[in-house]
Amino acid sequence: MSPVAKIKETLLEHIVLTALGVIGLLLLVIWRSVDPAVWVKILNAVPKQVLWAWLGLASIVAVLEGAYIFHLQRQATPKLLLHLGVLWDKKHNLYCPKDETPLFQSGRSGNVVGRGVEVFKCPKCDNQYTFKNDDGSLIYYKDAKEKFSWR
Numbered sequence: 001m002s003p004v005a006k007i008k009e010t011l012l013e014h015i016v017l018t019a020l021g022v023i024g025l026l027l028l029v030i031w032r033s034v035d036p037a038v039w040v041k042i043l044n045a046v047p048k049q050v051l052w053a054w055l056g057l058a059s060i061v062a063v064l065e066g067a068y069i070f071h072l073q074r075q076a077t078p079k080l081l082l083h084l085g086v087l088w089d090k091k092h093n094l095y096c097p098k099d100e101t102p103l104f105q106s107g108r109s110g111n112v113v114g115r116g117v118e119v120f121k122c123p124k125c126d127n128q129y130t131f132k133n134d135d136g137s138l139i140y141y142k143d144a145k146e147k148f149s150w151r
């Protein structure tokens with residue numbers, strides 16, 4: 001993860017925690033400022049089944065929200081695996097192994113037009129990457145892709 005993304009994530013965490021803290025504090029202020037007799041009256045007036053139903057609904061909403069936040073977080077940070085010197089995601093997109101920036105094809109190797117293997121470049125650190133076989137010979141992206149298996 002890049003430093004900027006880490007700062008954003010940390011900032012978001014602090015904002016969420018602060019918002020939750022303020023909500024808790026405001027609820028406490030409301031709870032303390034209302035005469036306890038009023039709460040007893042409300043509790044006696046509302047049937048117990050209704051209270052349990054509200055509690056159940058609130059729990060379901062909390063679980064669904066948690067699952068949705070988890071889902072969004074997983075989407076925002078794709079899982080990357082190192083394969084033949086670069087990072088890959090599930091959809092065979094390539095990322096720089098140093099800073100996890102998406103790579104783009106900057107050209108081809110060799111002098112024969114359209115014949116060389118693809119050369120990929122990181123726009124952030126300018127490093128270039130090609131795919132090599134176990135014996136050190138250059139291979140095409142499609143062959144590197146075939147060798148890649150999602151574990």
Ligand SMILES: [Zn+2]
Pocket residue numbers: 096097098099100101122123124125126127
């Ligand atoms: Zn890079």
